[in-house]
Amino acid sequence: MTLRPRLLAVPAVLALALTAACSNSSSSNGGGGGSAAPLTGDCVKYQAYAGNSGKTVTMFASIRSPESDSLEKSWAEFSSCTGIKISYEGSPDFESQIQVRVTGGNAPDLAIIPQPGVLAQMVKTGKVVKPPAQTEANQAKWSPIWKTYGSVNGTFYAAPMSANMKSLVWYSPKAFKAAGYEVPKTWAELMTLSGKIAASGSTKPWCGGIGSGTATGWPATDWLEEVVLGTHGGEVYDQWVSHQVKFGDPKIATAMQTVADWMQNPAWVNGGIGDVKSIATTTFQDAGAPxxxxxxxxxxxxxxxxxxxxxxxxxxxDGDIFAFQFPAVNPSVGNPVEGGGEFVAAFASRPEVQAVQNYLSSSEWASSRVKVSSGWVSANQGVDKSLYTDPIDKLSAAALTDPAATFRFDASDLMPAAVGAGAEWKALTAWFAEGQAIPKVAADIDAAWPQQ
Structure with a gap:
């Protein structure tokens, strides 16, 4: 599941306070800049979006303060120069409210959608508007797989906006150095290191926690996804997401056994917290503290x-905490990278809306967003990586933009909600909490799959 902590809930509309920093024209040209008065000074770079001064574009998302504060700063200059006001609202109930708003005739102009499955639901309403040509052309800066995640039944609807890196292992460089441990580069090395740490007697190799309120279980889906992708590669992963390969298939059963050998080994988990069952009751937020x-x-x-x-x-x-990339279980898979992200979908095609879509899908906007604050990463290959100042952001961006990587989106976010955000969470939680057998866990998940 693509889940990110949201802090300081502020569901009220946050409208940008804009100033007219540059000259502009109020003529409408769809963001093409053809009939708009020339922009001057620092605003020249926004000429392609000019011609819509005085217009407002509404945007709705799940992103709230303080992250939304940085989001609004990222387009502040664009808004000031073009005169397009972006009226932003973040809600903790986005997934349910967007459905209500769209079907009730109160859709925002733009929505930032965190799961391809939610995008598909929106497309079914018939209210999503296909993006302009420039937005689609901007997808050339992303790995082609991202465009498929913004598409429904082969039609492109939503441009990717952000990305997050799932394939990481957090550790203490200080502790590793003191113990003489090397960061593992392969799965075999990772397993050997785990055994070595366990044999030391003072430290367990792995922490774990899958508690997350009503979303309890989602970290376990990530563990399974990492292993499926890293064992069988992208093709089998895609077939699994579409249920051509079922959870009961031997390929997935093998992956589940690999997860069990790793995260259900009583000698390896859950240091400083408890036994294997404690993983089910430990929140993911608290899991790394030991x-x-x-x-x-x-x-x-x-x-x-x-x-x-x-x-x-x-x-x-050289700090207290750092991370390394989760290695492929099967070396022949190459460089598997699992992640998540967000997509911008439109419910209106007014020129000012298309101008904002074009900008938010550009390398220039992604670079602006990176400059505003750390903790945000793009898989847009046009972003200068020297702009990243945070070491985790640098590590994540390098992996997410690697053209040789086999990138795949979080599987539970791609599966039908009844499975990826329902039966799978429940069954994997029972797997850890009750020690249920793998065939039972797999059968429970497969049984929940919607009938075609």
Whole structure:
């Protein structure tokens, strides 16, 4: 599941306070700049979006303060120069409210959608408007697989906006150095290191926690996804997402056994917290804390986990905490990378809406967003990687933009909601909490799959 911590809920509309920094024209040209008065000074770079001054574009998403504050700063200059006001609203109930608004005739102009499955639901309403040609052309800066995630039944509807890196293992560089451990580069090395740490007697190799309120179980879906992709590659992963390969298939059963050997090994987990069953009751936010006290050595979690470390924790290769890329189980798979992201869908085709779509799909906007704050990454290959100042962001961006990587989106976000955000969470939680057998877990998930 693509889940990111949202802090300080502020569901009220946050309208940008804009100033007219540059000259502009009120003529409408669809963001093409043809009939708009020339922009001057620092605003020249926004000429392609000019001609819509005084217009307002509404945007709705799940992103809230403080992250939404940085989001609004990222387009502040664009708004000032073009005169297009972006009226933004973030809600903790986005997934349910967007459906209500769209079907009730109160759709926003733009919505930032965090799951391809939600995008598909929106497309079914018939209200999603296909993006302009420039937005589609901007997809050339992304790995082609991203365009498929913004498409429904082969038609492109929503441009990717952000990305997050799931394939990370968090650890303490200080603890590794003190113990003489090397960062593993392969799955075999990772398993050997896990056994070595367990044999030391003082530290368990792995922390784990899958508790997340009503979403309890989602971290376990990530573990399984990492192993499926890293064992069988992208083709089998895609077939699994579409249920051509079922959870009961031997390929997925093999992957589940690999997860069990790794995260259900009583000698390997859950240092500083409890036994294997404690993984089901430990929140994902708290799961990594024992690394700081050397009670456990490693935690598999996404790039956004950086926000969970206590204030003052130094994150970096020579710091208190850092991360390395989760290696492929099967070396022949190459460089598997799992992640998530968000997509911008439109419910209106007015020129000012298309101008904003074009800008938000550009490398220039992605670069602006990177400059505003750390903790945000794009898989847009046009972003200068030197702009990233945070070490985890640098690591994530390098993996997400690697043209040789086999990137795949979070599988549970691609599966039908009844499965990926329902039966799978429940069954994998029972797998850890009750020790249910793999065939039973797989059968429960397969039974929940909607009939075609």
């Amino acid at each position: 690394i700081l006290t050397n009670k456990c050595a490693m935690l598999q979690q996404a790039s956004f986990y950086a926000a969970q470390w206590p204030k003052g924790t130094k994150i970096g290769a």
